[in-house]
Amino acid sequence: xxxxxxxxxxxxxxxxxxxxxxxxxxxxxxxxxxxxxxxxxxxxxxxxxxxxxxxxxxxxxxxxxxxxxxxxxxxxxxxxxxxxxxxxxxxxxxxxxxxxxxxxxxxxxxxxxxxxxxxxxxxxxxxxxxxxxxxxxxxxxxxxxxxxxxxxxxxxxxxxxxxxxxxxxxxxxxxxxxxxxxxxxxxxxxxxxxxxxxxxxxxxxxxxxxxxxxxxxxxxxxxxxxxxxxxxxxxxxxxxxxxxxxxxxxxxxxxxxxxxxxxxxxxxxxxxxxxxxxxxxxxxxxxxxxxxxxxxxxxxxxxxxxxxxxxxxxxxxxxxxxxxxxxxxxxxxxxxxxxxxxxxxxxxxxxxxxxxxxxxxxxxxxxxxxxxxxxxxxxxxxxxxxxxxxxxxxxxxxxxxxxxxxxxxxxxxxxxxxxxxxxxxxxxxxxxxxxxxxxxxxxxxxxxxxxxxxxxxxxxxxxxxxxxxxxxxxxxxxxxxxxxxxxxxxxxxxxxxxxxxxxxxxxxxxxxxxxxxxxxxxxxxxxxxxxxxxxxxxxxxxxxxxxxxxxxxxxxxxxxxxxxxxxxxxxxxxxxxxxxxxxxxxxxxxxxxxxxxxxxxxxxxxxxxxxxxxxxxxxxxxxxxxxxxxxxxxxxxxxxxxxxxxxxxxxxxxxxxxxxxxxxxxxxxxxxxxxxxxxxxxxxxxxxxxxxxxxxxxxxxxxxxxxxxxxxxxxxxxxxxxxxxxxxxxxxxxxxxxxxxxxxxxxxxxxxxxxxxxxxxxxxxxxxxxxxxxxxxx
Numbered sequence: 082x083x084x085x086x087x088x089x090x091x092x093x094x095x096x097x098x099x100x101x102x103x104x105x106x107x108x109x110x111x112x113x114x115x116x117x118x119x120x121x122x123x124x125x126x127x128x129x130x131x132x133x134x135x136x137x138x139x140x141x142x143x144x145x146x147x148x149x150x151x152x153x154x155x156x157x158x159x160x161x162x163x164x165x166x167x168x169x170x171x172x173x174x175x176x177x178x179x180x181x182x183x184x185x186x187x188x189x190x191x192x193x194x195x196x197x198x199x200x201x202x203x204x205x206x207x208x209x210x211x212x213x214x215x216x217x218x219x220x221x222x223x224x225x226x227x228x229x230x231x232x233x234x235x236x237x238x239x240x241x242x243x244x245x246x247x248x249x250x251x252x253x254x255x256x257x258x259x260x261x262x263x264x265x266x267x268x269x270x271x272x273x274x275x276x277x278x279x280x281x282x283x284x285x286x287x288x289x290x291x292x293x294x295x296x297x298x299x300x301x302x303x304x305x306x307x308x309x310x311x312x313x314x315x316x317x318x319x320x321x322x323x324x325x326x327x328x329x330x331x332x333x334x335x336x337x338x339x340x341x342x343x344x345x346x347x348x349x350x351x352x353x354x355x356x357x358x359x360x361x362x363x364x365x366x367x368x369x370x371x372x373x374x375x376x377x378x379x380x381x382x383x384x385x386x387x388x389x390x391x392x393x394x395x396x397x398x399x400x401x402x403x404x405x406x407x408x409x410x411x412x413x414x415x416x417x418x419x420x421x422x423x424x425x426x427x428x429x430x431x432x433x434x435x436x437x438x439x440x441x442x443x444x445x446x447x448x449x450x451x452x453x454x455x456x457x458x459x460x461x462x463x464x465x466x467x468x469x470x471x472x473x474x475x476x477x478x479x480x481x482x483x484x485x486x487x488x489x490x491x492x493x494x495x496x497x498x499x500x501x502x503x504x505x506x507x508x509x510x511x512x513x514x515x516x517x518x519x520x521x522x523x524x525x526x527x528x529x530x531x532x533x534x535x536x537x538x539x540x541x542x543x544x545x546x547x548x549x550x551x552x553x554x555x556x557x558x559x560x561x562x563x564x565x566x567x568x569x570x571x572x573x574x575x576x577x578x579x580x581x582x583x584x585x586x587x588x589x590x591x592x593x594x595x596x597x598x599x600x601x602x603x604x605x606x607x608x609x610x611x612x613x614x615x616x617x618x619x620x621x622x623x624x625x626x627x628x629x630x631x632x633x634x635x636x637x638x639x640x641x642x643x644x645x646x647x648x649x650x651x652x653x654x655x656x657x658x659x660x661x662x663x664x665x666x667x668x669x670x671x672x673x674x675x676x677x678x679x680x681x682x683x684x685x686x687x688x689x690x691x692x693x694x695x696x697x698x699x700x701x702x703x704x705x706x707x708x709x710x711x712x713x714x715x716x717x718x719x720x721x722x723x724x725x726x727x728x729x730x731x732x733x734x735x736x737x738x739x740x741x742x743x744x745x746x747x748x749x750x751x752x753x754x755x756x757x758x759x760x761x762x763x764x765x766x767x768x769x770x771x772x773x774x775x776x777x778x779x780x781x782x783x784x785x786x787x788x789x790x791x792x793x794x795x796x797x798x799x800x801x802x803x804x805x806x807x808x809x810x811x812x813x814x815x816x817x818x819x820x821x822x823x824x825x826x827x828x829x830x831x832x833x834x835x836x837x838x839x840x841x842x843x844x845x846x847x848x849x850x851x852x853x854x855x856x857x858x859x
Contacts, residue, residue, distance in 0.1 A: 106142065109139050113129050158226075161229065167184075185205055185208070187780075188774075193736055193772040204799065205787070278349075285315065285356070292307045293307065305363065313360050313364060314457045317357060317443070319353060319461075325468050329664075357413060365406060365410050387403060388407060396452075398449045409450060481658050482656060482657060483516075490739060491736070491742075508533060508694075511663065513661040514526075516658045516659075524661060530688075530690040542690075666857055667856065674827075676727045677728050677729070677831075686834070688857055690746060694746065697764065700763055700764075726763075732768055735771050747801075748803060750766070768800075768801060768805055768807040775810040818846050819850075821852075829853070830852065830853045
């Protein structure tokens with residue numbers, strides 16, 4: 082630090098201390114824990130004991146400054162000595178295996194990592210044997226220092242949370258650089274979108290000016306209203322074209338994708354939506370001001386009569402222009418508010434969904450409101466109607482059935498759906514899903530996570546983040562699963578079917594007859610009872626809501642209770658669903674890339690699960706094996722199917738359990754590349770766990786060293802079970818992309834699916850390195 086920075090740091094520490102310490106000017110252990118935000122009390126107690134140099138049971142400002150000065154300004158040896166004292170619990174001057182195990186156990190809790198006791202023993206043994214050079218049974222300071230020298234990234238920035246917590250927020254901020262929106266890279270990478278927006282703005286301005294000039298005789302307010310009106314005619318029809326998903330999917334396979342920003346259709350749809358809101362507000366305000374002027378010059382009608390009645394006769398359909406205009410204003414404002422991010426992302430997607438359906442009434446009212454709107458609407462409206470009818474016909478042509486359900490950690494529902502005939506899709510495509518038993522009229526978009534080469538079924542992974550997705554998860558959840566902890570929650574429909582058949586047989590035995598249960602076209606239950614000799618039979622449709630009595634000679638009646646139980650069992654045998662799609666996404670560009678970087682955040686891995694499977698399928702088709710030895714290689718011949726030379730897959734998860742979603746798939750992909758190849762691995766995987774503390778944090782140094790050592794020994798990561806080592810914290814995108822750039826495998830295309838906030842960070846880095854960036858939108 083410079084002198085000025087040091088002074089500001091001292092002032093900031095003093096201020097923070099006074100805020101926490103209170104009137105007694107001392108920090109006790111509980112206040113210390115709260116301030117450091119340490120999860121595990123072990124580290125808080127150890128740090129507190131070392132900070133409390135006089136052993137008084139509290140930390141004064143002088144003691145705190147002295148300790149922090151050592152951690153921030155001290156030498157490398159001083160910091161290592163502090164770390165050694167943290168690990169040396171009993172203060173004996175050496176670290177024994179039990180002390181090391183205690184430290185590593187606390188490290189695991191700090192990083193939110195759950196491992197069995199046997200694995201903890203393995204980690205302890207791996208680190209202890211590596212550090213105890215003289216086999217004395219304990220680790221000395223010199224041995225710990227020598228071991229740490231094997232991890233240079235740790236030595237670069239050795240610190241603890243306290244140092245960062247008590248650091249002024251502006252100390253790490255560099256001088257502001259040129260905003261990315263003014264850089265040449267930004268304009269180059271967004272040229273299609275910017276050109277389109279300029280053309281869109283020019284067209285609106287042109288129409289606005291023409292309309293104003295044509296109605297100059299009506300006065301300034303009337304001119305303004307008419308200018309906004311014609312812009313509304315344009316935008317209220319253009320906005321529907323941006324959501325013609327089937328047409329856009331087709332256009333993505335043509336040259337048009339190189340000219341128009343088809344991948345930005347959602348963003349453009351939002352921009353046009355806000356433009357409609359602004360034009361509507363100005364249009365309404367201008368008409369109100371014009372009515373005020375008219376009411377002052379012509380006393381026949383008052384302002385409220387102009388606005389809320391048909392008496393003035395304004396409008397081509399029975400003078401209803403004003404009334405329809407007021408209703409349109411309310412509907413448009415409601416749609417924009419309910420479409421806001423805070424509504425869609427806060428678990429209230431249904432509010433957005435149902436309010437957005439009012440676009441039908443908006444178009445109907447616009448036709449009534451404006452005499453010329455139908456001329457703008459007719460052509461796009463016909464295309465929109467045809468697409469909707471095709472979508473309904475395709476989705477309803479044949480009912481599909483969910484054949485298997487797996488409930489995964491973090492409330493993710495894995496649906497396996499019987500793949501319909503003639504259902505062709507590309508890796509990364511998505512569909513709209515409707516499950517009548519969850520919500521009869523709701524359709525929700527989900528990415529297909531299985532590969533196109535998988536002929537029998539399609540996979541969908543649904544994260545529970547809203548009302549519909551939560552209802553889906555709860556529908557399939559078994560009650561007894563609540564008692565199971567730290568295990569993968571799996572509920573297979575195949576097992577349910579077996580259980581259902583067993584229960585049905587028991588029920589039939591209880592009434593002294595045989596029988597079958599099946600479903601008809603309406604998914605209702607057909608119950609058939611018969612005698613064992615098969616002489617007489619009957620078929621009825623039990624309804625759980627209305628008990629059914631079936632008498633067959635001397636057979637006992639089938640009661641309401643039996644009917645209800647059969648219905649409940651059957652619920653899991655044939656879950657009907659409908660699928661609308663598939664629809665294309667920006668990831669369709671991946672096979673035209675040479676070096677692809679796939680970045681998934683959390684459940685954002687779903688499109689890449691499909692892509693990775695498809696990539697490896699094509700990779701295996703090109704892989705060659707020597708008949709005389711075990712040597713294998715991959716043909717580097719480029720073709721129209723796949724031009725890829727290298728793929729980097731980056732998966733970022735908040736917690737350990739989330740890796741279980743696709744760990745079996747990733748393990749299989751690693752096995753496909755078991756053999757080293759001359760040009761290096763075709764597919765490289767990079768796993769990041771954000772809840773885990775980084776290697777330069779004192780609370781995690783020992784654990785990360787042990788994980789590295791054990792991974793090298795077992796050739797397997799302890800967290801995920803993959804060969805790829807899971808990295809703690811978040812990626813340093815500058816270093817990641819620098820490495821990608823240095824590999825020189827061809828033009829780099831970065832594909833991302835995840836949170837919008839992280840998308841901005843990655844996009845800025847892509848512009849810096851000249852990479853093409855594609856974000857999943859639907």
